[in-house]
Amino acid sequence: MSAIDYGDVQGLVRFGHAHMTEACYFLLHVKDSSAARSWLASAPVTTAAKTDPRPNTALQMAFSRQGLEALNVPAKVIRGFSAEFLTGMSADENRSLRLGDVGANSPANWRWGTSSRVPHVLVMLFAVQGQLDSWKQAIRGELWTGAFEEIDCLPTSNMGGREAFGFIDGISQPEIDWDEERSPSVNCYERQYSNRVCLGEFLLGYRNEYRQYTDRPLVADDDRAGFELPFAEDQPRLRDVGRNGTYLVMRQLSQDVRGFWQCWDRAASSDQKQLYKLAGFAVGRNFSDGAPLVPLSQEAIAGIGPKGNGIQLNQFTYDSDVDGTHCPYGAHIRRANPRNADVLGDPQGILATLVRTLGFGNKNVRDDLIASTRFHRILRRGREYGRALTIEQALEPAGQNDIESGLHFVAVNANIQRQFEFIQTAWLMRTKFDGLTEESDPLLGNRSPLLGCPFTNTFSMPQQDRVRQRIGDLPQFITVRGGAYFFLPGVRALRYLSKVGA
């Protein structure tokens, strides 16, 4: 297996660019496809190769299906991308239903991401403090102006490592197995949760957790524009348009910070200690330091290292909390990353394994309900926007000119359907996650009634030796304002895309 060529991967896959605290996201339409191709060919895309010193500015670029069409990429190449990318985030009612994009979240209300406001190209600019404006100036030259129409430029804010509600953000990320040393069980018998995840889950053209190559466009060797493209590992006679590229999911999530804190404050009867505790239960981490609510594991977890305070924040699973009394089953981080393995426990011997395989040997009523986590991970690369409020401010009524705040959620994954959509649908939005009922994610839930489930607006907190506590009437805290699926190409693929439609 050849070593990864970081220079062919966009930097965003490897880095969050955290030291570049300023960022903005351009949503563009291609106005003139030949000008756009010229701009692409010379765009200073930031790669995943490490530089010393670290860069002061960065540029990443991704394309929607409409964007590829606008660049005249041949239909037979476009057809090779995944079905969900081709359809898009907003164009299928059933997808909207599954993603929870109904009611206030409905694409009909979005600011961008539907019909004529689906961006063709997403250009993300990052810069260290004070340099974003000049970086923008530098990028928006004459060629840019001729090539693109800016449908929006989404600003971001630096909230100092916290998201708009005030919790520490981005604590848990999967560790990419860049060197492809991981070889997980093909027959789904992994017994340990691993935070190290196969490269193919985050980059196309490599083996994923099933030891398979995710479908992506491959082109014949005689495709002249493709002479620079790498050959596909699994089909060595074809060139791989996907290799070192991946999909990028973007959603603009506006957060009702006041609504959030005021709701928990009511539930806590304005007791401050109780308020932090309840809000912590909703998230699954302590408000102050981001520590998990469950005890740390004694044993190491693959992919969780001592770097920073990785162990204090991430060396845990929910195996020690089957009752959900430390961290509620429905807490946001327990839904989003259940940290389980393929099979429960560690049975000894063939007989015990057989018993498990046949579906017996569960001790608790909830055992083995949740899908294996390793097939459903995403890299999160989002940034906050708007104005941060302190809790004290949030508990006051909204003023006249309240500024909206929220998250530009950005996720990187090789299979949108199995990764982002699955997490969103089966884990966050589903009112029946892990045997729960009448509740969806306490942060993201849209609280829409379902057939036969008139209420989906509760939140339950199991209690040790007592009956569970349940909070009712949770309002919607987070509203979707826009979103789209993009292809984040590798650098050589980007050059290919800038030539193939000419």
Added chain:
Amino acid sequence: MMPQANIFVAAPVKIELEADLRRLLTSMNIARGRVDPGNPIVPFGQFDRLHFARFVILQDQTLDDIEVAYGLPRRDYPLTLAFIADFDGDADEFRAELARKAGPGLEQIFSCCDGFTRGSDLPRWMKDREQPPAAAYVNWVGRTVRQVHQDEALCLALEAHLQKNAPQFGSKSPRQVHQMLKEYTDSEIAAGHIQLSAEEPTPLGWKLRQGLHLLGVPLLLILLAPLLLLYLPIFIYQLRSREKSDMEIAPRPDPKHEADLSRLEDHDVTNQFSAMGSIKPGRFRRWTLAFLLWLVNYTARHIYTRGHLARVPTIHFARWVFINDRQRMVFASNYDGSLDSYMDDFINKVGWGLNLVFGNGLGYPRTNWLVLDGSKDEQKFKYFLRRHELPTEVWYNAHPGLTAFDLKRNTLIRQGICRDDMTDVELHQWVALF
């Protein structure tokens, strides 16, 4: 205990009336994928013993595969309408109830099929066209629709009571909580607000058949064991040579087909799944599959009767049915969650079981030793399933909003409320069900 039964009526459609039939079926829905339980054609909501029902037009889009994979001529089959139902009690009674409550509507539907004339004896006509499933699975054998509704009403009442009196309950031990809820239940029963009917008697005939089957199958296997053992090396040779050469046909499904299917899904927390395909040509695969399904059916009747099929707890009812002289098979299930999570369960939890059965289907991703690989080729497997899936024109669920896990929890809560001999550990687990 009242056991569950099912019917699978398959009737060829008069080709000139196909459009009428489709219109008629569509008219039973409020919207795509959502039946009107009170629709005048088959008012499913009036059947108090019916769990699930569906009408599917069996139109196989993959009939050319046999030519592609084996160079054999395409075989055409008449377009067939399938009516599938899962209910409590006896099939004869259910058919009679159908005739009573939905006679004119069913006549209208079946008039679009060959061999039905108005005035035909409807129950008899259906019975003549039934295909017995090769294997059928019931999530919780003996739980009737009536019990499902009673359990749910009880649990809603208890939840509401708990919520209303949260401060009092908050400090009580599991034993006290149980006692208080039991008293509340008794008062609610006395007031006529909720009802907990006693279990119905188990039909004697069913008990006998069940007992004979329980012993008969292993006995037969023991008797056949010497022959099977002798045949084993030949079987392995036959299997391996086929596994190495059988062709996979699992292209990405047509986007339109995919859209047609997905429009029908996720309107409820439970979904329907109907699929069909041809069995790989030749006697070997047909008999292997028949034998395996015979075993699957045994486990479903005697082992997997309490809330899970192997590691999958989300299937309510499912069946595998041979049609057209075992040339083709239909699989129909009712499952919780979206199709993605269903297929995920298939691949990650029971991939071996899927391979055993569907591995005999034409075009299935390559298996090894019957149980290995196959479904582990995740994308191909998902494409294969989706490509073979059929739009379910009409689908009825007697308890929308309730997953198989909800039903289990409700049943466990009811069982607990009826007991007063629970240990501390049991009480602790019982209180955690809320």
